[in-house]
Every structure is written in structure tokens, then in C-alpha cells.
Amino acid sequence: MDLRAIVFVLGNLLMLLGVALLAPFGVALVADSHSPEVHALAFTAAGAVVVGMAARTLWRKHAAHIRVREGFAVVVLAWLMACVVGMIPYLAAGAITSVTDAFFETMSGFTTTGASVLSRVEVLPPGLLFWRSMTQWLGGGGIVVLSVAIMPMLGAAGYHVLKAETTGGVVFERERPRIAETAKELWLIYLGMSALLIVLLRLCGMSTYDAFCHAFATVATGGFSPHTESIAFFPSPLLQWIVIAFMFMGATNFVLYSQLFRGRISAVFKNPELRLYVAVLLACVATGMWVAPVDGFEPRLRAVAFSVASVSTTTGFTTHDFDQWPHIMRALLL
Numbered sequence: 625m626d627l628r629a630i631v632f633v634l635g636n637l638l639m640l641l642g643v644a645l646l647a648p649f650g651v652a653l654v655a656d657s658h659s660p661e662v663h664a665l666a667f668t669a670a671g672a673v674v675v676g677m678a679a680r681t682l683w684r685k686h687a688a689h690i691r692v693r694e695g696f697a698v699v700v701l702a703w704l705m706a707c708v709v710g711m712i713p714y715l716a717a718g719a720i721t722s723v724t725d726a727f728f729e730t731m732s733g734f735t736t737t738g739a740s741v742l743s744r745v746e747v748l749p750p751g752l753l754f755w756r757s758m759t760q761w762l763g764g765g766g767i768v769v770l771s772v773a774i775m776p777m778l779g780a781a782g783y784h785v786l787k788a789e790t791t792g793g794v795v796f797e798r799e800r801p802r803i804a805e806t807a808k809e810l811w812l813i814y815l816g817m818s819a820l821l822i823v824l825l826r827l828c829g830m831s832t833y834d835a836f837c838h839a840f841a842t843v844a845t846g847g848f849s850p851h852t853e854s855i856a857f858f859p860s861p862l863l864q865w866i867v868i869a870f871m872f873m874g875a876t877n878f879v880l881y882s883q884l885f886r887g888r889i890s891a892v893f894k895n896p897e898l899r900l901y902v903a904v905l906l907a908c909v910a911t912g913m914w915v916a917p918v919d920g921f922e923p924r925l926r927a928v929a930f931s932v933a934s935v936s937t938t939t940g941f942t943t944h945d946f947d948q949w950p951h952i953m954r955a956l957l958l
Contacts, residue, residue, distance in 0.1 A: 625693045625694060625697065626694055628683040629683065629694050630694050630697050630698055630701065631679050631683055632679060632680060632683040632684060633694075633698045633702075634676075634679065634698065634701060634702060634705055635675070635676045635677070635678070635679025635680040635683070636676065636679075636680055637676070637702050637705070637706070638672050638673075638675055638676030638679065638705065638709065639672065639673055639676030639677055639680065640676075641672050641676075641706060641709050641710070641762075642668075642669045642670070642671070642672030642673035642674075642676060643669075643673065644758065644762060645665055645668055645669035645672065645713070645755070646669055647754065647755075647758060648665055648713070648751045648752065648754040648755035648758060649662065649665040649666055649669055649751065651750055651751045651754040651833070652665055652749065652750065652751025652752070652754075653751075655749065655750040655751060656749070659717075659749055659751075660716075660717040660718055660719075661713065661717040661719065661749045661751045661752050662751070663716070663717075664712070664713045664714075664715075664716035664717035665713050665717075665751055665752075665755070667712075667716060668709065668712045668713050668716065671712075672709055703734060703735070703763075706730075706734050706759075706762070706763070707727060707730045707731045707734055708727070710730040710733065710734060710755075710759050711723070711726035711727050711729070711730040713751075713752060713755060714726040714729065714730070714748075714752060717749070717752060719747070719748050719749065719752050720741070722741075725741040728741050729741055729742070729756065730759060733756055733757075733759030733760045733763060733846065733848060734759050734760070734762065734763035735763055736760050736763050736764045736844050736845055736846035736847075736938070737846070737938075738760075738841075738846050738847035738848060738938070738939070738940035740848070743852075744852045745848075745849070745850060745851070745852055746850075746851070746852060750833065750850075753837065753850040754833070754836070754837060754850075756848050756850075757836070757837040757838075757840040757841050757846075757848045757849075757850065758840055759848075760840055760841050760844040760846030760847075760848050761818065761839075761840035761841070761843065761844045761846075763844065763846070764814075764843065764844025764845060764846060764874070765811060765814045765815075765844070766810070806879075806882070809882045809885075810878050810879065810882065813878055813881045813882065813885075814843065814878060817843050817870070817873060817874070818839050818840065818843045821835075821838075821839040821842060821843060821866070821870050822835045822836055822839045824866050825838060825839060825863065825866065828858075828860050828862055828863040828866065829858070829860060829863070830858065830863070833850070834850060834851075834858075837849065837850045838850075838855070838867070839870075841939070841941075842867055842870045842871055842874060842939065842941070843870060843873075843874040844874065845871060845874045845875050845937045845938055845939040846939065846940070847934070847938075847939045847940025847941050849941065854940075854941050854942045854943070855867055855930075855941045855942065855943050856942055856943045856944075861922070861923075861926060864926055864930055864943060865926065867930070867941065868926075868929050868930050868933045871933040871934060871937045871939045871941070872905070872933055872937065874937065874939075875901075875936070875937035875938075875939075876898065876901070877895075877897060877898070880892050880895060880898060904936065905932055905933070905936055908928075908932045908936065908956045908957070909925075909928050909929050909932050911952070911953065911956055912928030912931070912932060912953055912956070913925060913928055915949070915950045915952060915953050916928045916949055916950075916953060917948070917949060917950075918944070926943075927943060927944045930943050930944075931943070931944060931946050931957060932956075932957065935957040935958075936957075
């Protein structure tokens with residue numbers, strides 16, 4: 625195993641994390657330029673860029689040495705490194721004082737798990753809340769896929785990283801041009817979907833800040849919200865329907881979108897994973913319409929569809945306390 629090749633790839637990823645941290649740094653700067661989070665985010669971003677650049681420069685010539693073992697090692701170490709770096713702003717700003725809690729919150733973000741150590745998320749300042757949502761967006765997009773997408777110098781070696789990172793039984797073409805192209809396509813689809821959702825949420829009345837945070841968490845199917853009440857904080861029915869649609873889209877295999885854009889429509893609709901996914905969702909919604917204690921057809925359909933989409937996609941947003949619903953519905957959601 626070539627450790628220098630692994631460090632080179634991780635260095636590139638570390639630089640990306642440093643650049644990504646500039647976004648929450650900007651939010652923190654606008655919210656309160658004298659707050660501790662400004663310095664915490666700036667310090668972390670600068671440190672990540674400097675260390676990542678050093679690793680990239682020192683071991684650049686080892687980029688082509690990545691094979692199967694190195695590919696799997698990069699995937700595992702990339703997630704761990706991202707979580708360690710990502711927790712630093714919480715600790716440096718004093719927003720989360722426990723290393724364990726900070727690591728948990730960051731790991732939950734990057735893995736889009738959505739669990740939190742915070743009873744009320746509003747205790748975090750705006751910049752850190754933005755970073756909290758952004759960790760889900762970066763993790764949901766596949767930080768390793770992102771790394772491969774902007775590192776064409778890996779060539780065919782990038783196949784091993786991409787294959788190790790991607791699930792779902794998707795077969796990739798192994799030619800050099802196709803590896804970088806496929807990774808870029810997946811990321812552009814993810815980016816485009818996120819941008820579209822931000823625009824739609826803004827049109828529904830969300831602030832720009834809330835639109836970004838919720839778009840990050842929705843497309844990534846992670847569920848982090850800058851409000852403890854989650855999507856229930858926004859009573860707009862249209863907004864909730866939009867979130868339902870994008871939770872479904874975010875949980876769908878993104879390679880299917882790539883195939884769809886290439887005109888392989890029949891292959892997409894014949895995909896057994898997609899067909900089972902849709903069938904299960906429709907069955908749960910149909911059952912919920914009979915048992916959910918919500919008055920009115922549209923409110924009931926929306927409440928059931930939202931809960932089913934949120935739970936089945938593991939997003940975790942809430943609009944209703946379905947713990948008060950009949951046992952059969954709770955069992956289906958689980």
C-alpha cells in the first residue's frame with residue numbers, strides 16, 4: 625500500500641474542506657464580525673488549506689499509484705479526516721465544549737445521519753448552524769466523489785476510489801475519460817438539484833439563509849435544520865410539498881439521473897431498486913390515508929406523504945408528531 629498516494633488524495637480533500645469552510649465563515653462575518661465563530665472558522669479553513677496544499681505538493685508524483693487497497697483506504701480515512709476537521713469550529717468557538725459531542729455532531733452531519741446532541745439547535749450561532757447543514761450537503765454528495773471529480777490527474781486510478789465510495793450495484797465504465805466524467809456528472813446533478821431547491825424555497829417565503837440550510841439537508845436527506853421545530857417551523861403547504869418531492873429525489877440513485885439525461889429512459893424505469901422504492905412509498909402513503917388522524921384530504925395526504933418520505937429516505941424532517949398516530953402507521957414508518 626502506497627501511503628504517500630493516500631496522503632496526496634487526502635491532501636486534496638483537505639484543501640476542499642478548507643475552501644468549503646469559507647461559506648460559513650462569510651455567514652458568521654455578516655451575522656457578527658466579532659463573534660468567536662468567525663475566528664474559529666477562519667482558523668480551521670486556513671489550517672486545512674495550508675496542510676492540504678503541503679500534502680498535495682510533496683506527494684503529487686504518487687497520484688497514479690492508487691490501486692484497490694489505496695482506494696478503500698482513501699474512502700475510510702477521508703470520512704474520518706473530514707469529521708475531525710469539521711468538529712474544530714465547534715470546539716474553537718466554544719459552542720460545543722465536549723470533544724465527543726463535537727465529533728458526534730460532525731459525524732452525524734457528514735454521514736447524513738441527522739442525530740444530534742443538541743436539545744435546541746438555536747444555541748449555535750448562524751455560521752456554525754450553516755456549517756452544520758453544509759456538512760450534510762458535502763457528505764450527501766460524497767466527499768470522495770467530489771474529490772475524484774476535480775482530480776482528473778488520478779486518471780484510471782480514480783476508478784478504485786469511485787467504486788469504493790458508490791453503492792447500489794451501479795456498473796461504471798472503467799476508461800479514463802469516463803471516470804472523471806461520471807464523477808463530475810453526479811456532482812453537477814447534485815449541485816443543480818440543490819440550486820433549484822434553494823430558488824423554490826426562497827419563492828415560498830424562506831429567507832436566503834434558511835433556504836440554503838434546508839436545501840443542504842433536504843437534497844442530502846440528512847434532516848439538519850437551523851430550527852428545532854424543523855420544517856414545522858414553516859406552515860406553508862406548498863413549501864412542504866416541495867420538500868417532499870426533493871426528499872424523494874435526493875434519496876434516488878443519482879446514477880439513474882445520469883442515465884435519464886443520456887436518454888436511457890427504459891433502463892431507468894426498469895431499475896428494480898427504483899421500482900421497489902416507489903412501490904413501498906405508495907403502499908405506506910395509501911395505508912396512512914386510512915389511519916392518520918389528520919382532518920381534511922389534502923392536509924392528511926400532505927402529512928402522511930411528508931412523514932413517509934422523511935422516514936423512508938432517512939431525512940428526519942418533521943411536520944407532525946406521528947408518535948401520536950396509530951400503531952400500524954408507526955410500524956410502517958419504522
